Amino acid sequence: MARRYDRGVSARPEVTLAQRKRQLVADELSEAALQLLAQKGFDGVTIDEIAATAGVSKRTFFRYFASKEDVVVQFLADMGTGMRAELAGRPEGEPPSVALRHAVWVSMAVCADRSDHAARALSVVQLILRTPALRARFLERQAQWRDELAAELGTRLDLDPDTELYPRLAAGMALTAFDTVLHRWSDSDGTADPSDLTDRTFAVLGAALDAVG
Amino acid sequence: MARRYDRGVSARPEVTLAQRKRQLVADELSEAALQLLAQKGFDGVTIDEIAATAGVSKRTFFRYFASKEDVVVQFLADMGTGMRAELAGRPEGEPPSVALRHAVWVSMAVCADRSDHAARALSVVQLILRTPALRARFLERQAQWRDELAAELGTRLDLDPDTELYPRLAAGMALTAFDTVLHRWSDSDGTADPSDLTDRTFAVLGAALDAVG
DNA sequence: AGCGCCTTGACACTGAGTGCCAGTAGCGGC
DNA sequence: GCCGCTACTGGCACTCAGTGTCAAGGCGCT
Secondary structure (H helix, E strand, C coil): CCCCCCCCCCCCCCCHHHHHHHHHHHHHHHHHHHHHHHHHHHCCHHHHHHHHHHHHHHHHHHHHCCCCCHHHHHHHHHHHHHHHHHHHCCCCCHHHHHHHHHHHHHHHHHHHHCCCHHHHHHHHHHHHHCCCCHHHHHHHHHHHHHHHHHHHHHHHCCCCCCCCCCCHHHHHHHHHHHHHHHHHHHHHHHHCCCHHHHHHHHHHHHHHCCCCC | CCCCCCCCCCCCCCCHHHHHHHHHHHHHHCCCHHHHHHCCCCCHHHHHHHHHHHCCCHHHHHCCCCHHHHHHHHHHHHHHHHHHHHHHHHHCCCCHHHHHHHHHHHHHHHHHHHCCCHHHHHHHHHHHCCCCCHHHHHHHHHHHHHHHHHHHHHHHHHHCCCEEEEEEHHHHHHHHHHHHHHHHHCCCCCCCCCCHHHHHHHHHHHCCCCCCC
């Protein structure tokens, strides 16, 4: 998809003008959408309104985002890719519980730093968690991450994810942890420490089902 | 799922004529929808078509089901209620892993019996799992079940689900198990034994994260 | 200037989902 | 019988999400 042209002559970045333009429109749309949706609720805003605010037509909106839900969920896409990348980068012999804990922790890192970006992440997460349509789409995205994590675990442990049960279950547990941490963080309005929550969650998971703690 | 009333006679004075009529329409709609959707795909059928097949108007369809997704997902609602009921009915001192395993097993029981009903369940599950919009809604429903299971676990273990992490995590693990079993069963076209799958899944979960196997 | 390539806006269209209203069938009470 | 009361229904009009199509315009290249 993102093909790089080394023709980047005078301009510093290796991207063409058209690509940067496209990114600009995408950012503008995302900005407008998140702002309006957080303010007026998911059903209180139309696509026409979002597009108009961003200065484009409704038709153009759908050239950048597949649906109204997509523009919101897309905002958190980094979490998934970051999670998988971190897992893939973990040392080979590391036990799954540790590797997965780091993977979850990294994807929560966006929420941890004290910046505008974190504040925006909080409002987006809260919007998602209290809007059924968005929560559904977000869960679907998580299911996708789970499959990717399972695949990664499969190669790490040399287990076939289609035959063995462990990779998918372990990935599912990690995602359960992630989801729980996200909920707690959201409910605390961002005051809870994601890092601490993650550690405590994996402390329970590591000890597993029968050891209540 | 379709509630069966003894279509016998003038017994059942508890239920008025109007109520049975209403149930009849709901069954007819559900029947028509499942039939058509499984045959032509989720996007290949319109609500008008479903309603016409059931002999009612489109407007009436939406008086029985909230959305096109709802008519499908509703069909599996029993699984959730059954799961919670089984957990609530388990002996008091039983360890969570055993109680949860039974809860999951009970909700899979519908798939286990060799009848028309099981065949229908299979086609519905397969339809859901390969239709993104349905999968999303189904996952949302599962999230709801997880909250209920967590609440039930909280009372069983005398832990506050809003403070302690364990109930929600354990419920999440059970749902992960459920989802995995359902996927495997669906992928095997119903040839795999749900009971066996459940046992093997919980064998892994009980041993927990770091014990590969 | 000329030719592609990509992006855009405008228009028309389908289909989901909702609000509203008039008609009607069942179930009382009188 | 007749009169409400309630619940269910179909039809209509409407909003809005999402898609196909087409003509037009900017930009790079020769």
